[in-house]
Amino acid sequence: MTGRRTAARAAVAAALAGTLVMACGGDDGGSRTLTWSMWADGGEELQVWREFAERVSREDPQLTIKLETSSFSDYFAKLGTRSGSGDAPCIVSMQALRTAGYTQGMLPLNDLIDKNKFDVTDFDKSVMEGLSADGKQYALPYDVGPVILTYNKDIFRNAGVPEPKPGWTLTEFESVARKLTGNRKYGFVTGPQDVWMFPMVLTKTGAQPTDGAGKLRLTTPAMTKGVQWYADLAARKKVAPRLPGVDPAFVEKQFLSGNVAMGASGPWALLNLKNQAGFPVGLTTIPAGPDGSKTYSSGSGFGISKSCPDPDRAFKAITLMTAKKQLEWLGEVGRAYPSRESAQHAWYENARIAGARQVLEAANATAIPLRTTKNWERVNELLNQHGASLFSGASSAKQVLEQVQKQAGQE
Numbered sequence: 367m368t369g370r371r372t373a374a375r376a377a378v379a380a381a382l383a384g385t386l387v388m389a390c391g392g393d394d395g396g397s398r399t400l401t402w403s404m405w406a407d408g409g410e411e412l413q414v415w416r417e418f419a420e421r422v423s424r425e426d427p428q429l430t431i432k433l434e435t436s437s438f439s440d441y442f443a444k445l446g447t448r449s450g451s452g453d454a455p456c457i458v459s460m461q462a463l464r465t466a467g468y469t470q471g472m473l474p475l476n477d478l479i480d481k482n483k484f485d486v487t488d489f490d491k492s493v494m495e496g497l498s499a500d501g502k503q504y505a506l507p508y509d510v511g512p513v514i515l516t517y518n519k520d521i522f523r524n525a526g527v528p529e530p531k532p533g534w535t536l537t538e539f540e541s542v543a544r545k546l547t548g549n550r551k552y553g554f555v556t557g558p559q560d561v562w563m564f565p566m567v568l569t570k571t572g573a574q575p576t577d578g579a580g581k582l583r584l585t586t587p588a589m590t591k592g593v594q595w596y597a598d599l600a601a602r603k604k605v606a607p608r609l610p611g612v613d614p615a616f617v618e619k620q621f622l623s624g625n626v627a628m629g630a631s632g633p634w635a636l637l638n639l640k641n642q643a644g645f646p647v648g649l650t651t652i653p654a655g656p657d658g659s660k661t662y663s664s665g666s667g668f669g670i671s672k673s674c675p676d677p678d679r680a681f682k683a684i685t686l687m688t689a690k691k692q693l694e695w696l697g698e699v700g701r702a703y704p705s706r707e708s709a710q711h712a713w714y715e716n717a718r719i720a721g722a723r724q725v726l727e728a729a730n731a732t733a734i735p736l737r738t739t740k741n742w743e744r745v746n747e748l749l750n751q752h753g754a755s756l757f758s759g760a761s762s763a764k765q766v767l768e769q770v771q772k773q774a775g776q777e
Contacts, residue, residue, distance in 0.1 A: 398676060399430045400683050402457035402668075405441040411638075414701050418687075421695065425686050429679065431457070439614065442468070442743055454671035456680045457687075460505045461666045462496030463560060466580060467740045473670040474502040478681040488690070488706045493665035496735040505667035506688045509702035511633035512663045512729035513565040515653075519646040521546055521627040530628075530650040532659075532721075532728040536570060539653035543605040546627040553605040555626040556596055557617040558753030560746050562630040564736060565662050567592030569655040575745075578737045582745065582774055584767040593756075594763035601759030609757040612750050632664065633726055637700025637717060649725050663733035665705055745774050 402419065406412040412435055419431045434455065436444050442464055448454045449471025460468065479486065486494065486506075493510035497503065515530070522529050527545050530538070543553025557563065560575070567573055573588035583589065600606040607625065609616055621629035622643055631639060631649075640647045652661045668684040670677050686692065693704035697712030703726075704710050714723055739745060748770040755761040 398428070398679055399432055400457055400674075400676075400680055401432050401434060401455040402459070402683075403434050403436070403441070403445065403455040404459045405438040406435040407437050411701070414696075414699055418692070418696065418701075421692060422683065422686050425689075426682065429683055429686070431683060445471075446743075449671065449673070452673045454673050456671060456674035456676070457683060458505075458669050458671050459666060460497060460669050462493055462507075462664050463736055463738050464742055465497050465504055466499045466738055467742055469499050469502070469504055471672055472504045473672050473674070473677055474504060475506065475669065475681070476503055478670075478677065479503065482681065482685070484685060488708050489688075490663075490665070490705050490707060492663040492733060492735050493667070493705050496663070496665060497667045497669075505669035506684050507665050507667035507705035508688050508693060508696065509634045510663060510665035510705045511703040512661045512726065512733035513561060513630055513632050513652065514661070514725060514729050515628050515650050516621065516631040516636065516639060517628045517648045517650065518621070518624060518626070518643075519648045520624075521551060521645075522648075529648055530653075532651045532725050534650065534653050536653045536655050540599075540603070540605070543599070543628070544603075547605045550625070552607050552620075552626045553628060554599055555617050555620040555629045556600050556606045556757060557609060557613075558749040558756065559614055559617065560736065560738075560742075560749065561632070561662070561664055562617050563593070563596055563749075565630065565652050565660070566596050568662065569652050569658075569660040570595055571655070572657060572660070574737070576737045576739055580737075580739050582739050582771055584771045585764075590764050590767055593767060597756045597759075597763055600757045609754050611754050614750055633703035633713065634665070634701075636703075636719070637713075640717070640719070641700065647719070649719065649722060651725055651729050659728070659732055661729055661733050662736035663730070664736060667705070739774070741774060745770065748773050 404415050406415055416433055419433045423429055423431050445458060454471055489507055490510040493507040497505040497507055525546050527542055546553035564575055571588040571592035573586060573592050575584055577583050600608050607620060617629050620626050624645055651659050668687050670680045674680050690706055690709050693706050693709040694712040696702035697704045697709060698716050700716060703713050752766045752769060756766045
């Protein structure tokens with residue numbers, strides 16, 4: 367980042383430092399202020415979202431967007447509490463995996479889309495589907511992406527192992543993981559988090575965690591078999607480090623530490639990984655199982671809370687927030703793989719990672735939305751809670767999945 371750009375961002379951050387508010391409405395110099403809630407972990411990410419709010423506000427002098435943030439781990443719990451009390455911000459950020467659990471506090475956008483004749487055809491269809499529930503659209507997406515594998519090029523080169531190419535198989539993956547394990551390094555990193563674990567299970571056995579209609583299906587033979595295989599990469603085959611306890615960030619931290627050769631990730635995080643890692647990062651597809659390479663797509667977007675007093679103005683704001691030029695900017699600074707297909711070129715131009723387009727196009731071709739339950743936050747919490755015993759080999763996948771299914775209230 368150049369000194370000029372750093373200074374510019376610092377000025378923007380200082381100008382907006384006092385704008386973190388909790389109320390939804392209010393007049394500000396003749397313009398209506400809209401509060402927008404977003405998750406952000408770390409100062410750099412916060413600064414990007416502050417600058418994004420400023421960019422959108424400049425597009426329409428009648429709109430002032432004020433940002434409030436929470437860490438990702440706290441964001442959804444706080445949103446649920448505020449939605450229940452009728453005090454949610456006008457503009458709420460939503461992740462596709464969690465949409466079904468927050469629809470009671472969000473305004474369906476279908477009527478506003480029709481009323482404004484807003485064209486949604488440029489948005490990736492899978493994330494539009496992910497941000498919908500029961501046939502209603504609850505958010506407009508800003509990013510999307512299939513789950514892929516990232517890898518540490520230095521570990522591959524030092525071990526004399528060829529880098530993986532799109533189309534490789536699970537047999538090749540396990541062989542590579544074994545070869546790269548040793549000297550305090552591991553071939554892969556596993557964890558019980560939904561977005562990292564379930565794509566590997568999907569490609570291994572085809573099992574999905576729900577039936578697509580909101581019912582949890584963690585105890586099917588195919589799911590049990592797939593999760594046991596995945597956990598055994600750490601517990602029995604020892605090609606992955608053991609999970610020490612409840613740590614939702616374990617996969618990302620282990621990869622960035624340089625201790626593991628491969629880990630699951632997505633294009634929404636890849637440029638941040640590239641900037642933070644002390645080694646060159648490569649990427650490839652999820653390895654192909656018996657029925658080919660399979661993966662899930664995920665993404666996030668912006669919706670409107672039911673407590674917002676001016677949904678028309680809020681809709682205008684989220685259409686500006688998801689406009690092509692704003693998504694190109696998010697792609698350029700590395701914060702999003704744009705949900706608009708016409709803006710995705712900006713991500714590739716900034717990524718400058720050899721083979722990135724080939725990998726993502728191959729992954730997108732097989733990606734499906736990860737359908738979840740209304741209490742998915744609880745399901746993911748339970749998976750994390752019982753993960754250490756599963757990934758250490760103290761408990762079997764059957765035991766843990768039955769426990770999670772029961773405690774989630776869906777025996």
